Amino acid sequence: MEGRVVLSELENKVHAPSVDVADARQRDIERVLITEQQIQDKLRELGEQITRDYEGRELLLLGVLKGAFVMMADLSRHIRLPLEVDFMAVASYGAATKTSGVVRILKDLDHDLEGRDVLLIEDIVDSGLTLNYLLKNLRGRRPASLEVCALLKKTGIQRVHLDVKYVGFEIPPDFVVGYGLDFAERFRNLPYVGLLKPDAYSDT
Ligand code: IMP
Ligand code: MG
Secondary structure, eight states: OHHHHHHHHHHHHHHSOOTTHHHHHHHHEEEEEEOHHHHHHHHHHHHHHHHHHTTTSOEEEEEEETTTHHHHHHHHTTOOSOEEEEEEEEEOOOSSSSOOSOOEEEEOOSSOOTTOEEEEEEEEESSSHHHHHHHHHHHTTOOSEEEEEEEEEETTOOSSOOOOSEEEEEEOSSOEEBTTBOBTTBSTTOSSEEEEOGGGTTTO
Protein backbone atom coordinates (compact mmCIF):
# COMPACT_ATOMS: atom_id res chain seq x y z
CA MET A 1 0.00 0.00 0.00
CA GLU A 2 1.19 3.40 -0.91
CA GLY A 3 0.67 4.93 2.55
CA ARG A 4 2.71 2.21 4.26
CA VAL A 5 5.63 2.59 1.89
CA VAL A 6 5.80 6.31 2.58
CA LEU A 7 5.62 5.78 6.33
CA SER A 8 8.44 3.26 6.47
CA GLU A 9 10.61 5.43 4.26
CA LEU A 10 10.04 8.27 6.65
CA GLU A 11 10.92 6.08 9.59
CA ASN A 12 14.19 5.12 7.95
CA LYS A 13 15.07 8.76 7.52
CA VAL A 14 14.25 9.61 11.11
CA HIS A 15 16.47 6.84 12.44
CA ALA A 16 19.33 7.41 10.03
CA PRO A 17 22.52 8.39 11.88
CA SER A 18 23.26 12.11 11.59
CA VAL A 19 26.26 13.33 9.64
CA ASP A 20 29.78 12.48 10.85
CA VAL A 21 29.28 12.89 14.60
CA ALA A 22 31.06 9.66 15.59
CA ASP A 23 33.86 10.37 13.18
CA ALA A 24 34.37 13.93 14.45
CA ARG A 25 34.46 12.71 18.04
CA GLN A 26 37.17 10.22 17.27
CA ARG A 27 39.38 12.50 15.27
CA ASP A 28 39.17 15.98 16.71
CA ILE A 29 37.42 15.95 20.07
CA GLU A 30 39.62 15.64 23.17
CA ARG A 31 36.69 14.94 25.47
CA VAL A 32 33.02 15.65 26.04
CA LEU A 33 32.57 18.52 28.47
CA ILE A 34 28.76 18.64 28.62
CA THR A 35 26.72 15.68 27.46
CA GLU A 36 23.65 15.78 25.28
CA GLN A 37 21.53 14.70 28.28
CA GLN A 38 22.94 17.43 30.52
CA ILE A 39 22.21 20.05 27.86
CA GLN A 40 18.65 18.85 27.33
CA ASP A 41 17.93 18.71 31.08
CA LYS A 42 19.26 22.22 31.51
CA LEU A 43 17.24 23.61 28.63
CA ARG A 44 14.07 22.10 30.07
CA GLU A 45 14.87 23.76 33.41
CA LEU A 46 15.61 27.12 31.77
CA GLY A 47 12.46 26.86 29.66
CA GLU A 48 10.36 26.31 32.76
CA GLN A 49 11.99 29.23 34.53
CA ILE A 50 11.46 31.51 31.53
CA THR A 51 7.83 30.37 31.27
CA ARG A 52 7.27 31.38 34.91
CA ASP A 53 9.16 34.67 34.64
CA TYR A 54 7.28 35.86 31.55
CA GLU A 55 3.84 34.54 32.49
CA GLY A 56 1.07 36.53 30.80
CA ARG A 57 3.47 38.17 28.37
CA GLU A 58 4.42 37.51 24.79
CA LEU A 59 8.10 36.88 24.13
CA LEU A 60 10.33 37.68 21.23
CA LEU A 61 13.23 35.21 21.15
CA LEU A 62 16.15 36.72 19.38
CA GLY A 63 18.83 34.28 18.28
CA VAL A 64 22.36 35.31 17.51
CA LEU A 65 23.50 33.39 14.44
CA LYS A 66 25.01 31.19 13.72
CA GLY A 67 25.89 29.64 17.09
CA ALA A 68 22.47 29.94 18.72
CA PHE A 69 20.44 28.13 16.10
CA VAL A 70 20.57 24.71 17.77
CA MET A 71 19.81 25.99 21.26
CA MET A 72 17.02 28.23 19.97
CA ALA A 73 15.22 25.26 18.44
CA ASP A 74 15.46 23.16 21.61
CA LEU A 75 14.89 25.87 24.20
CA SER A 76 11.91 27.42 22.42
CA ARG A 77 10.07 24.10 22.68
CA HIS A 78 10.35 24.21 26.47
CA ILE A 79 8.81 27.68 26.72
CA ARG A 80 5.06 27.42 27.21
CA LEU A 81 4.16 30.93 26.10
CA PRO A 82 3.09 32.60 22.88
CA LEU A 83 6.34 33.66 21.25
CA GLU A 84 7.91 34.83 18.06
CA VAL A 85 11.46 34.24 16.90
CA ASP A 86 13.88 36.41 15.00
CA PHE A 87 17.56 36.11 14.15
CA MET A 88 20.48 38.41 13.85
CA ALA A 89 23.79 37.40 12.34
CA VAL A 90 26.98 38.88 13.67
CA ALA A 91 30.60 38.10 13.12
CA SER A 92 33.15 38.49 15.87
CA TYR A 93 35.51 35.68 14.97
CA GLY A 94 36.97 34.63 11.67
CA ALA A 95 38.24 31.10 11.48
CA ALA A 96 40.49 31.64 14.51
CA THR A 97 39.85 31.05 18.20
CA LYS A 98 40.64 34.51 19.61
CA THR A 99 38.15 37.36 19.75
CA SER A 100 38.86 40.39 17.63
CA GLY A 101 36.59 42.69 19.63
CA VAL A 102 35.13 43.86 16.36
CA VAL A 103 31.48 43.05 15.78
CA ARG A 104 29.86 43.31 12.41
CA ILE A 105 26.11 42.94 11.86
CA LEU A 106 25.75 40.64 8.86
CA LYS A 107 21.97 40.25 9.07
CA ASP A 108 19.67 42.54 11.00
CA LEU A 109 16.29 41.72 12.57
CA ASP A 110 12.98 41.57 10.76
CA HIS A 111 11.06 42.72 13.86
CA ASP A 112 10.63 46.15 15.33
CA LEU A 113 11.67 45.81 19.00
CA GLU A 114 9.85 48.81 20.42
CA GLY A 115 7.68 47.77 23.37
CA ARG A 116 8.55 44.06 23.01
CA ASP A 117 9.79 41.68 25.70
CA VAL A 118 13.00 40.50 24.11
CA LEU A 119 15.08 37.53 25.20
CA LEU A 120 18.43 37.32 23.46
CA ILE A 121 19.73 33.79 22.94
CA GLU A 122 23.50 33.39 22.77
CA ASP A 123 25.59 30.25 22.48
CA ILE A 124 28.50 31.40 24.61
CA VAL A 125 29.76 34.43 26.49
CA ASP A 126 33.53 34.52 26.16
CA SER A 127 35.12 37.99 26.37
CA GLY A 128 31.58 39.40 26.41
CA LEU A 129 32.45 41.95 23.75
CA THR A 130 29.95 40.63 21.22
CA LEU A 131 27.12 40.65 23.73
CA ASN A 132 28.08 44.05 25.06
CA TYR A 133 27.93 45.51 21.60
CA LEU A 134 24.65 43.80 20.78
CA LEU A 135 22.93 44.85 23.99
CA LYS A 136 23.85 48.49 23.44
CA ASN A 137 22.59 48.32 19.90
CA LEU A 138 19.32 46.60 20.88
CA ARG A 139 18.60 48.88 23.85
CA GLY A 140 18.60 51.78 21.42
CA ARG A 141 15.55 50.19 19.77
CA ARG A 142 13.50 50.69 22.96
CA PRO A 143 12.26 47.19 23.85
CA ALA A 144 9.99 46.92 26.93
CA SER A 145 12.55 44.52 28.39
CA LEU A 146 15.78 42.92 27.26
CA GLU A 147 17.37 39.89 28.93
CA VAL A 148 19.96 37.35 27.89
CA CYS A 149 19.97 33.57 27.93
CA ALA A 150 23.34 31.97 27.16
CA LEU A 151 24.03 28.25 27.09
CA LEU A 152 27.64 28.72 28.21
CA LYS A 153 29.64 31.30 30.05
CA LYS A 154 33.39 31.07 30.39
CA THR A 155 34.38 31.74 33.98
CA GLY A 156 36.24 34.87 34.91
CA ILE A 157 37.41 36.18 31.56
CA GLN A 158 34.78 38.74 30.60
CA ARG A 159 36.33 42.04 29.64
CA VAL A 160 33.13 43.98 30.30
CA HIS A 161 30.48 43.72 33.01
CA LEU A 162 27.39 41.95 31.74
CA ASP A 163 24.12 40.88 33.30
CA VAL A 164 23.28 37.50 31.87
CA LYS A 165 20.02 36.49 33.54
CA TYR A 166 19.90 32.89 32.34
CA VAL A 167 23.10 30.86 32.09
CA GLY A 168 23.16 27.16 31.27
CA PHE A 169 26.68 26.23 32.33
CA GLU A 170 29.78 28.03 33.57
CA ILE A 171 32.82 26.46 31.91
CA PRO A 172 36.59 26.93 32.08
CA PRO A 173 38.05 29.37 29.54
CA ASP A 174 38.96 26.74 26.94
CA PHE A 175 37.87 26.62 23.33
CA VAL A 176 34.82 24.40 22.93
CA VAL A 177 32.78 23.17 19.99
CA GLY A 178 29.45 21.47 19.38
CA TYR A 179 25.79 22.19 19.97
CA GLY A 180 25.93 25.19 17.63
CA LEU A 181 29.50 26.22 18.39
CA ASP A 182 32.00 25.93 15.59
CA PHE A 183 35.64 25.88 14.81
CA ALA A 184 36.10 27.15 11.24
CA GLU A 185 32.37 26.45 10.69
CA ARG A 186 32.63 22.78 11.64
CA PHE A 187 31.28 20.79 14.61
CA ARG A 188 28.05 22.80 15.00
CA ASN A 189 26.05 19.59 14.60
CA LEU A 190 27.57 17.71 17.53
CA PRO A 191 24.79 17.08 20.09
CA TYR A 192 27.21 17.70 22.99
CA VAL A 193 29.79 20.36 23.90
CA GLY A 194 33.35 19.13 23.67
CA LEU A 195 36.93 20.23 23.92
CA LEU A 196 38.82 20.29 20.68
CA LYS A 197 42.18 18.55 20.50
CA PRO A 198 44.86 21.25 20.36
CA ASP A 199 46.28 19.83 17.14
CA ALA A 200 42.89 20.29 15.49
CA TYR A 201 43.46 24.05 15.44
CA SER A 202 47.16 24.61 16.17
CA ASP A 203 48.12 24.92 12.52
CA THR A 204 45.70 27.79 11.72
P1 IMP B 1 32.95 37.07 22.79
O1 IMP B 1 32.65 38.34 22.07
O2 IMP B 1 34.42 36.93 23.08
O3 IMP B 1 32.12 36.89 24.04
O4 IMP B 1 32.66 35.86 21.81
C1 IMP B 1 31.41 35.66 21.35
C2 IMP B 1 31.34 34.72 20.16
O5 IMP B 1 32.58 34.10 19.86
C3 IMP B 1 30.39 33.60 20.47
O6 IMP B 1 29.07 33.94 20.16
C4 IMP B 1 30.94 32.47 19.62
O7 IMP B 1 30.41 32.55 18.32
C5 IMP B 1 32.42 32.73 19.58
N1 IMP B 1 33.13 31.93 20.60
C6 IMP B 1 33.61 32.33 21.79
N2 IMP B 1 34.18 31.33 22.47
C7 IMP B 1 34.04 30.23 21.70
C8 IMP B 1 34.42 28.84 21.85
O8 IMP B 1 34.99 28.38 22.87
N3 IMP B 1 34.10 28.03 20.82
C9 IMP B 1 33.46 28.45 19.70
N4 IMP B 1 33.08 29.73 19.50
C10 IMP B 1 33.37 30.61 20.49
MG1 MG C 1 31.95 31.10 15.74
